[in-house]
Amino acid sequence: MTRYAMVIDLNTCVGCNACMAACAMENQTPVWKNKWRTYVHDKEIGTAEDLHRRFFPRLCNHCSNPPCLTVCPTGATYQLDNGIVLVDDERCMGCRACAMACPYDARYEVTYADVKTATEFYGEPKRRHPSMDKCSFCAHRVEKGLKPACVETCVGSARMFGDLHDPDDPVAKLVASGIAQPLLPHLGTKPNVYYIGDLKRRG
Amino acid sequence: MEPIMSYATQDVWTWWIAVYLFLGGLGAATLTVTFLTDMYLKQHKCLVMWGAVSGVVMLGAGSAMLFMHLLHHAAVIHILNPLVLFYKPDAWIAWGTQFIIWMMWWGVLYALPYIVESPFYQRLPLVRHLIRWPFVLKIAALCERYHKAIGWLATINGIGTAVYTGLLLQSFPAVALWHNPGVPLLFTVSAFSTAMAYLLLVLHVIVNRPEDHDVRVFYERLDLMLIAGELVILFSFYHYMQSGSEALYRSAELLWTDMGWLVGFIGFGLLVPFALELHGVLKGWSSRLPIVTASVLVLVGGYLLRHYFLYAGVYARPW
Numbered sequence: 199m200t201r202y203a204m205v206i207d208l209n210t211c212v213g214c215n216a217c218m219a220a221c222a223m224e225n226q227t228p229v230w231k232n233k234w235r236t237y238v239h240d241k242e243i244g245t246a247e248d249l250h251r252r253f254f255p256r257l258c259n260h261c262s263n264p265p266c267l268t269v270c271p272t273g274a275t276y277q278l279d280n281g282i283v284l285v286d287d288e289r290c291m292g293c294r295a296c297a298m299a300c301p302y303d304a305r306y307e308v309t310y311a312d313v314k315t316a317t318e319f320y321g322e323p324k325r326r327h328p329s330m331d332k333c334s335f336c337a338h339r340v341e342k343g344l345k346p347a348c349v350e351t352c353v354g355s356a357r358m359f360g361d362l363h364d365p366d367d368p369v370a371k372l373v374a375s376g377i378a379q380p381l382l383p384h385l386g387t388k389p390n391v392y393y394i395g396d397l398k399r400r401g
Numbered sequence: 402m403e404p405i406m407s408y409a410t411q412d413v414w415t416w417w418i419a420v421y422l423f424l425g426g427l428g429a430a431t432l433t434v435t436f437l438t439d440m441y442l443k444q445h446k447c448l449v450m451w452g453a454v455s456g457v458v459m460l461g462a463g464s465a466m467l468f469m470h471l472l473h474h475a476a477v478i479h480i481l482n483p484l485v486l487f488y489k490p491d492a493w494i495a496w497g498t499q500f501i502i503w504m505m506w507w508g509v510l511y512a513l514p515y516i517v518e519s520p521f522y523q524r525l526p527l528v529r530h531l532i533r534w535p536f537v538l539k540i541a542a543l544c545e546r547y548h549k550a551i552g553w554l555a556t557i558n559g560i561g562t563a564v565y566t567g568l569l570l571q572s573f574p575a576v577a578l579w580h581n582p583g584v585p586l587l588f589t590v591s592a593f594s595t596a597m598a599y600l601l602l603v604l605h606v607i608v609n610r611p612e613d614h615d616v617r618v619f620y621e622r623l624d625l626m627l628i629a630g631e632l633v634i635l636f637s638f639y640h641y642m643q644s645g646s647e648a649l650y651r652s653a654e655l656l657w658t659d660m661g662w663l664v665g666f667i668g669f670g671l672l673v674p675f676a677l678e679l680h681g682v683l684k685g686w687s688s689r690l691p692i693v694t695a696s697v698l699v700l701v702g703g704y705l706l707r708h709y710f711l712y713a714g715v716y717a718r719p720w
Contacts, residue, residue: 239720243405252405254720265574271494272479289479292472295494297413301575303718309472328472381719385574 200280201262201362201390202335204349205369205378206255208396211356213240213253217348224336224347226320233306235333236348252396255357257348258283258304258333259381259389266296266305266332274329281362281390282337287329296330301382302389305330335359362390407718408651417470419708421463422566425501426592427599427703428459432508433559434596434620436552443616446515447608450522452600453512457505460562464501493572497565500558507555513537514545563592566707576714577649578642584710587634590627591703597624598674598699605689605696621678621692624699628675635667648717655713662709670702 221236222229236257243250260283267275267283274290277283287308297305308316308331317323325331336346340359344350349359360369369392372378378392435452439445471477479485480498489495516522517532531537544551567585574580597620604617642653656662674695681692 241405241720256720265572268491269493269572271485271489271492271498272476273485273489274476274479287473289476290473291476291479293467293494294413294472295492295569295572298411299573299575301716303716307472327476330472382575382717387574 199363202260202280202282202340203360203362203369203373203390203392204257204260204335204346205358205360205372205392205394207354207356207358207394208252208254209356209394210354211238211253211255211352212354213238213251214353216351216353217255217357220347220351221333221336223320224339225334226316226324227331228306228308228312228316230315230319231312233308233331235331250396255348256302256304257391258300258335259302259387259391260333260335262388262390263386265299265301265385265387269295269299271295278337280340282335282340283332284334284337285329285332287325287327287331290327290329292328292330294330296332301385301387304332306332405720406647407720408648409716409718410655410712411714411716414711416708416711417466419704419711421467422569422588422707423595423704424459424463424466425497426563426566426588427595427700428456428463429501429504429559429562430592430596431459431599432456432504432511433556433563434593434600436511436555436559438616440549440552442619445613445616446519448600448603448613448616449512449515450519451603451607453508455599455603457508460501460505460508464498493565493569497562497569500561500565504555504558504562507551507558510540510544511548511551511555513541514548517541560589563589566592570710570714573714575716576652577646578652578710578714581641583634583638583641587631587638588707590630590634591706594624594627594631595700595703597621597627598696598703601692602696602700605693609689617692618682621681625675625678625682628671628678628699632671632675635671646717648715651715652713655715656709659709659713661705662713666702666705666709669698670705671699674698674702 215238217236218234218238221227222234225235227233227235236255239254239256241252241254243252260281262281264277264283267277271293272289272291274286275283275296309328313325313328339346345359349357358369360367362370362373364370373392378394380389380392431452435449439449468477480495483499485495486499517538522528522532564585567588570579571584601617601620604613639657642649677691677695686692
């Protein structure tokens with residue numbers, strides 16, 4: 199059984215934000231209110247003599263034990279057999295419990311006004327109902343054998359997408375080696391987005 | 402991976418959820434205490450009617466607060482269906498919604514035999530016509546026959562609703578302040594304490610009968626014990642929050658340095674009513690004013706607890 203995962207190498211992310219733009223166009227996110235399915239944080243670390251700039255891409259971690267799915271009262275948040283966590287916007291009533299439960303700040307509101315604006319902004323609308331939206335690992339692309347839009351567009355190849363259950367997959371190898379680590383593993387959410395720490399900053 | 406942590410509170414669930422949790426707990430506990438009083442302490446038709454009507458109104462108002470803030474109102478139909486408990490038994494909002502809905506039904510049905518024979522309701526416009534319908538009278542007779550069973554169904558749903566208000570916050574693993582078993586306990590004790598306070602207000606201000614003195618004293622004693630219990634739980638929370646995780650420590654910094662929490666909730670919402678009720682239990686009061694004051698303060702404190710608890714939840718973010 200396939201288990202999709204993403205590895206993000208913080209050493210090669212240059213903070214160009216192309217992933218954000220590609221995702222926004224692919225998934226019609228409400229960029230007019232600065233809400234994104236994936237967001238690249240830009241942080242300065244250290245003092246004036248020894249200052250490093252760190253870009254930190256963030257998205258839904260498609261947890262194997264997703265707290266957003268557990269708390270969702272309508273069943274709008276669901277998980278495919280391949281591990282991708284999706285939202286059925288027709289079923290989502292927008293109580294925001296998922297946003298409260300998510301440790302990775304992956305959920306954001308899409309309101310009635312956003313649905314209307316999206317039609318004017320992007321043309322043919324992809325969603326018709328308000329919901330608590332999130333990254334879908336571009337499931338619609340993945341099922342066609344394509345990579346998620348953010349992975350496809352990443353100029354530094356910082357984002358890698360693959361199958362954890364395929365031992366020959368580079369992503370599975372990086373995770374198995376222990377170089378790539380998940381965020382907040384102590385919470386028991388079993389996230390499927392892994393990060394390779396920025397070695398330069400750590401010397 | 403060596404995360405660089407940042408810490409943040411949330412602005413997703415704010416005062417309107419605090420109102421929902423407060424009214425949900427208060428309404429459900431009010432119905433429960435009223436019915437248990439009527440079944441086992443002293444039959445009190447007037448108290449049941451006041452408790453049932455105000456409890457149902459509180460539950461309705463709290464639920465309306467949540468409903469108004471939904472993003473997609475039509476989709477609420479999915480949790481109004483009782484079958485939701487079969488396909489989403491792990492979601493506390495699903496349980497809470499069903500508890501609240503059924504609590505309101507049992508609340509109305511328990512009070513119905515008293516309402517149909519009440520001179521007040523027989524004079525009330527619209528209601529007076531409604532309670533004369535043969536169908537309603539038949540249901541009232543049926544409810545009278547199974548009064549205790551309905552009372553216990555209401556009690557189970559009432560306790561379930563009060564516990565749910567805490568379990569809801571406990572189900573968010575990202576916030577250490579909320580994700581612990583102390584929260585449902587604290588919110589349940591607080592719900593029943595505010596219910597006692599509300600019913601004391603009813604018995605002192607609205608249904609002020611000399612023959613209810615024993616019920617008032619019993620409620621004061623119960624409330625005193627509940628406030629004492631709440632103080633013990635809060636003391637445990639204070640110590641729990643001093644270490645364990647950075648997010649928890651930051652929650653402690655937010656809560657235990659805030660005058661609204663310290664003076665407003667702990668001081669005026671718990672300690673002052675505790676002192677007033679303790680004096681009432683030990684030596685008695687010549688006037689009803691101190692207990693009325695204590696009840697109002699407990700009610701305000703009940704809201705403040707939920708308000709500050711929501712605002713002090715801190716998320717640890719690894720970026």
